[in-house]
Amino acid sequence: MSKFLDRFRYFKQKGETFADGHGQLLETNRDWEDGYRQRWQHDKIVRSTHGVNCTGSCSWKIYVKNGLVTWETQQTDYPRTRPDMPNHEPRGCPRGASYSWYLYSANRLKYPLMRKRLMKMWREAKKLHRDPVEAWASIIEDADKAKSFKQARGRGGFVRSSWQEVNELIAASNVYTVKTYGPDRIAGFSPIPAMSMVSYASGARYLSLIGGTCLSFYDWYCDLPPASPQTWGEQTDVPESADWYNSSYIIAWGSNVPQTRTPDAHFFTEVRYKGTKTVAVTPDYAEIAKLCDLWLAPKQGTDAAMALAMGHVMLREFHLDNPRQYFTDYVRRYTDMPMLVMLEERDGYYAAGRMLRAADLVDSLGQENNPEWKTVAINSNGEMVAPNGSIGFRWGEKGKWNLEQRDGTTGAETELQLSLLGSQDEIADVGFPYFGGEGSEYFNHVALDNVLLHKLPAKRLQLANGSSALVTTVYDLTMANYGLERGLNDENCAASYDDTKAYTPAWAEQITGVPRAQIIRIAREFADNADKTHGRSMIIVGAGLNHWYHLDMNYRGLINMLVFCGCVGQSGGGWAHYVGQEKLRPQTGWQPLAFALDWQRPARHMNSTSYFYNHSSQWRYETVTAEELLSPMVDKSRYSGHLIDFNVRAERMGWLPSAPQLGTNPLYIAREAEKAGMTPVDYTVKSLKEGSIRFAAEQPENGKNHPRNLFIWRSNLLGSSGKGHEYMLKYLLGTEHGIQGLDLGKQGGVKPEEVEWRDNGLDGKLDLVVTLDFRLSSTCLYSDIVLPTATWYEKDDMNTSDMHPFIHPLSAAVDPAWESKSDWEIYKGIAKKFSEVCVGHLGKETDVVTLPIQHDSAAELAQPLDVKDWKKGECDLIPGKTAPHIMTVERDYPATYERFTSIGPLMEKIGNGGKGIAWNTQSEMDLLRKLNYTKADGPAKGQPMLNTAIDAAEMILTLAPETNGQVAVKAWAALSEFTGRDHTHLATNKEEEKIRFRDIQAQPRKIISSPTWSGLEDEHVSYNAGYTNVHELIPWRTLSGRQQLYQDHQWMRDFGESLLVYRPPIDTRSVKAVMGRKSNGNPEKALNFLTPHQKWGIHSTYSDNLLMLTLSRGGPIVWMSETDAKDLGIEDNDWIEVFNSNGALTARAVVSQRVPAGMTMMYHAQERIVNLPGSEITQQRGGIHNSVTRITPKPTHMIGGYAQLAYGFNYYGTVGSNRDEFVVVRKMKNINWLDGEGNDQVQESVK
CATH class of the missing domain: 3.40.228.10 (Dimethylsulfoxide Reductase, domain 2)
Structure with a gap:
């Protein structure tokens, strides 16, 4: 390399020659080689990972030189697997290998930012008002001022602020909101704790201490599979x-x-x-x-x-x-197939009703405890039995909640009959709903009767009320539902696979x-x-x-x-x-930290799908009705109204949470109750019955019952997961939007019965949006305050996944760059300022909290048979039975910071637990006092400290059975009391193991088997869900205690989904109204719009990373088939527009034969901040993938108070589905970059 200049005539070195001129002595400088040697030199290597919700949870080596991160490579020191198994490494991907680019890129957020208009108003208000709360009130109570800065959202205009200033404004806004409207008007959204569990806990702990609402994510992302809770009583275990x-x-x-x-x-x-x-x-x-x-x-x-x-x-x-013995034994022992189902008389046929319970029979089969929750079967001797394991055995008695094949009354061994065929009293004609002949025009149908009659063997039983009823088994119902002929001359069953019958x-x-x-x-x-x-x-x-x-x-x-x-x-x-990184393995150790359960219980939780459906007013545009979803076998007049009506009914019956909860400030209720000489609970019940207090969801747009402050961290809500993006822009943020459709008032649609309708929806509901991020995402662009958080190589945290059995850390390889801080430090700072600012406005307050009927609690037995609504006079309002629990929480607002930074006394007074079991934690608290030291004075004197993120991590590790063997043994012992079987042997060999944060920094550590999960962490078997149910005979947490194939809740039956059926995609009616309405002269076509996960990013992270942009096409793209492209005159890489009544987006076309005709794919999630021209439809910067989506909730996901169908945070509830959506696709005519004159180009000039 040093001689390349010698090739040129006038750049030759001179030197002495030798060997008759054949050799020449040159002085060569080889310093250039040092660059190559030093390229891979480093000062240290630190273990960390990426908190990006990809499920990979890969351990990485972070190389540091001169205090800067230089690059990363994959760690290869995971604990080894068995000799007959491949090891876990290599783990990693190109996306993770590019992360270090972010740390020092132009995309990095360096300082606290505030919207310029808001900053100007805030500083002027501070001059006039010494009290920050009064200063905030002067801004937000002035409609013109509030509208001014809300309309600027998404349009730039950020200026650098200071931590002191932003913390004071945030605290003032929070105090004002709590004082004026109630703490439940403050909410926070952050997803998937497992990817950085301390970071999640930081914001959730602050919100929970002040009474704010933590929004769910797993259901909102539509990562939650409702079939899992329905079948197994488990959110997800895999x-x-x-x-x-x-x-x-x-x-x-x-x-x-x-x-x-x-x-x-x-x-x-x-x-x-x-x-x-x-x-x-x-x-x-x-x-x-x-x-x-x-x-x-x-x-x-x-x-x-x-x-x-x-x-x-x-x-x-x-x-x-050809029955296989293994299959027959399995379904007999581990499923609800032997259980009896009552048949209900209809006009000329029967319909499958609810499961027979012990309480239905004379003397309740000898069952005194929860007989209405004990399912019944017939054994091989023809006797009626209530076998062990059903949910009625779980609560109120001990020792029989197991899957031993025993009669729950006598304890005798018993074998259950699967079928009544051959021992039936009669053959009954039973109707089954059929939906395969309906649906939108874009999917194939097979026309059959919408009620298919099948012949089933049935027995007639005498009931305790003196009547008689026919019963059959779930096995017999399943065989008929699948259309299997069993010698009963069933015309709707198939004789061969070639019959076109369901x-x-x-x-x-x-x-x-x-x-x-x-x-x-x-x-x-x-x-x-x-x-x-x-x-x-x-x-x-x-x-x-x-x-x-x-x-x-x-x-x-x-x-x-x-x-x-x-x-x-x-x-x-x-x-x-596998979808999101949902497996928070040390869950029971994390929950007290995250939701401040060590200081006060319960926390406020809300399912995000219902929350955003309500408050972004997407319900105002709903085109799907309950009538089209119901079974053809039900009286549809019983289910009138709008889909949001079902959500409101579910809230008041205690099935779903609500946020805000009540139509009044919950801090006022205790004061009014004291004046009336009543307890807050009794006063609330009385007021709800009288109607003087209503649920906030019934009046969402009255100006008082909507969220006011929203925190977003570890999330790109408005650039990734925000279904109904354009509705959020209009109704939550109050800024420009691209909605193309008309609301129900203007289109003459079905309006709600339970929800107050206002002709003009309320725009700009959020007074303050605060986002924490390390990069300038789409959500940051729409926020009022943006706080720079540490990257995954600059903070201490922990990470687990369902894909492997290890827990390992995020570590601070370097200090946070510029003025960024870790999430823990940011929320600690906000908590400190809140504690200062609230003085004089808030003190010790009594907060009235409503809590839905919880899964994995005795309350899940609240509503055993039929659905009854107290507001309709069908039953009395009984908190925790026919309505939500109504509870009080004592909050000490000036002590918020002290509580945030210490572990509260409830861990010793009440203990800890999860999924229905509990244990004492005194010894763990003693250990934490030694590890973290204690508070020397103040409201938390003597309590273990939580000053740092590592302190918080130690709390999780110490309290969780997955990381503390002593706790694991206690947890298994607690479960053993329920089942009557000893399970402690699963953890005794790990009883002395206690994993510390420094341990996982040295090497990923395999977790300890815990009853929180249904698999084993063992050297002889890989983790698999349901393993302990089958091999330890621990029941599934369902009605029957077995895998529940038959869903007998009244709503499930009336919506036709008690058994598996085929239901075609719904018709969202979002394309016909806009097709051709704003033509640009090019052909238009309706296509199904899908958003699978992409190759060049994890959700929206990495989508703006230069390395990933270079490897990909560099901006938003939409895949489509060659057939559809030909019809539309589109060629590969053309700019196209995708739109419907919800909004519009622009992107380049990827034309490929791998995509079938009739569908288009826009990989999730491509942001609106890279290479995005304006839309011809909206005349705004082209939208994102969620600009063309809108939420449509499903009523059966609102069910609660019923065994496994009961609410739990991220466990069960409405989900944010979006793939039924259709869009109109067309080639763009003009490309306008909206950045100045002369950039409006015709399509052909930019190809």
Whole structure:
């Protein structure tokens, strides 16, 4: 390299020659080599990871030189697996390898920012008002001032502020809101604690201490599969990816493993070397298809139809024609199939009703405790029994909540009958709803009667009330529902797979487009493998199925297949659902920290889907009615009204939470109750009955019942997950938006009955939006205050995932750059300022809190039989029974900071626990006093300190059974009292193990088995969900205590979903009203709009990263088929516009043969901050993927107070589905970058 200049005539070095001129002595400088040597030199390596909700949870080496992060590489020191298993490493992906770019890029947020208009008003107000709260009031109570800065949201205008100034404004706004409207008018959104659990806890702890509302995320993201709570009473529990290697047949159904589970994909490819067959099921030719032996491509949204057909084959060949002993024993012991169901008389036929309970029979079968919650079966001797394990045994008595095959009354061993066929009293004609003949014009239908009559064996029983009733079993109902002929001359059952009857392979071929031969083959192979291996057949599934409106039907279809084949709870088998990084393994240690349960209980939680549906006024544009969702067998007049009416009814019956909760400041209620000489609870009950206090959701737009302050951290709510983006811009933020449709008042739609309608919706509901981030995201652009947070290489935290069994850290490899701070330090600073500012406005206050009926508590037995609404006079208002719990919380507002930075006394007074069990934590608190030291004085004197994020991490690690062996033994002992079986042996070998934060910084540590989860962390078996249910005989937390295939709640039955059915995608009616309305002269076409996860980012993170932009096309893109592109005159890389009544977006077209006609894909989540021109439709900067979506909630997801169908934070509730949406696609004519004159170009000039 030093001689390259010698090639030039006038740049030659002179030097002495030798060897007769054949050699020359030169002085060569080799300093240039130092650059290469020093490129890889570093001062230290620190372990950290990426808190990005990708499920990878990969450990990385962070290289530091001269106090700066220079690069990162993958760690390779995970604890080794068994000799017969591949190790977990390598774990990582290109996205994670590019993260260090962010730290010192122009995208990095360096200083606290405030919107200029707001800052000017704030500083002027401070000059006039010495009290910050009065200064804030002078701004926000002036309608013109408030409107002025709200309208500027999303339009730039940020200026640098200081921590002192922003903290004071935030605190003043919070104090004003608490004092004037109530603490529940303050909310915070942050997702997926597992990815950085201390960072999540920082904001949630502050909000919980002041009485604010923590918004859910798992349901809002539509990562929550409602079928899991419905079937197992579990939010989500799945196998670790290493267990794929134990499988011998894998179907990857709607999960693009190499693209979205990159660090785990090696297990998928490695298991193929063992001979495991792999099958891909995706509508498009995704990357997963290249790794599989067979690819099935059903029409998007029709997966339940194919699953039903596969189930038909499995039941026919492996349960009826040639019953397999393993399958028969499995469904008898571990499912609700033997349980009896009452048949209800209809006009000329029967309908399946609720499950028979012990309380329905004379003397309640000898059951005195909760007989209305104990399911009934017939044993092999023909006797009626209430077998152990149903949820009635869980509460109020001990020792019989187990899956031993015993009569719950006598304790005698018993074998349950699966079918009444052969011992029936009569054959009954039973009706089943059929929805496969309806739906939108864009999907195939098979026209059959909307009520299919099937013949079932039934017995007639005498009931305790003197009447008689016919009963049949869930097994018999299932066989009939799948259309299986059992010698009963059932005209609606199929004689062969070629009959076009529900739900045969021939029927499914017409719906899905998949050849029946392929359906039969895969079903047969899957079941045969499960029979021979005792359950080692697995289905890996993800967002591809879960983001549809009828997502529970899709998932129940797959779950039924697994249950029929005995796969759930067996290593190498089962349901492997992967979406967000939901597995917060040390959950029970984290909850007291996050929700301040160490100081006060309960915390305020809210399901985000209902929250945003209400407060962003998306309900005002709803086009879907309950009538079109109901079963054809029900009297539809009983379910009148708008979808939001169902949500309001669910709130007042205690099924769902509400936020804000009541139509008055909850701090005022205790004061008024004292004046009336009543307790706050009695006063609230009386006022609700009289109507002087109403639920806030009934009057969401009266100016008092909406959120006021919103904190967003660890999230890009407005650039990634915000379904109904344009509605949020208009109604929450009060800024420019792109809504194209008309509200119900203008279009003449069905208006609510329970919710007060106002012709003009309320815009700009949020007074203050505060966002914490390390980069300038779309959400930051719409915020009022932006706080620079530390990156994942600049703070201490912890990370876990469902994909592997380890807990490992985020570590501060370097100090936070510029003026950024960790989330813990930011919220600690806000808490300190709040404690100062609130003096004189707030002191010790009594806060009235409503709490929905909780799953995993005795209250889940609140409403056993029928649905009764107290407001309609059908029952009395009884808190915690027919309505939400009404509770009081004593808040000490000036002590907020002291409480934030210490562990409260409730951990010793009440203890800790989770999922229905509890244990004493005195010894753990003693340890924390030694680890963290104690407060020397003040309101928290003598309590363990939480000064730093590491202190918070130590609290989690010490209190959690997954990281403290002593606690694990106590937790298993607590569960043993319920089951009557000893489970402590699962943790005694780890009793002395206590994982500390420094331990996980040295190496990732494998967690300890805990009853919080249903699998085992063991050296002999990989983690798999349901393992302890099957092998330890611990019941599932459902009505029957078994895997619940039959959902007998009245709403489930009336909406036609007690059993699995095929429900086509709903018609959102969002394209016809706008098609052709604003034509640009180019052809337009309606296409189904899907948003799968992308290759070049994790959600929106990395989407603006220069390295990822360079590898990808660099900006928003939409994939479409060659067929649709040809029809629209679109070529690859053309600018196109995608729009409907919800809004519009612009992007470049990717034309590909891998995409089927009729659908388009915009990979989630591409932000509006990179390479985005203006929209011809809206005349604004083109929107994001959520600009064309709107939430439509499903009433069956609102059910509560009913065993497994009861509310829990992120456990059950309405979900933010979006894949049923259709859009209009067209080629753009003009490209306007909205950045000055002369940039309005025609399409051809920019290609």
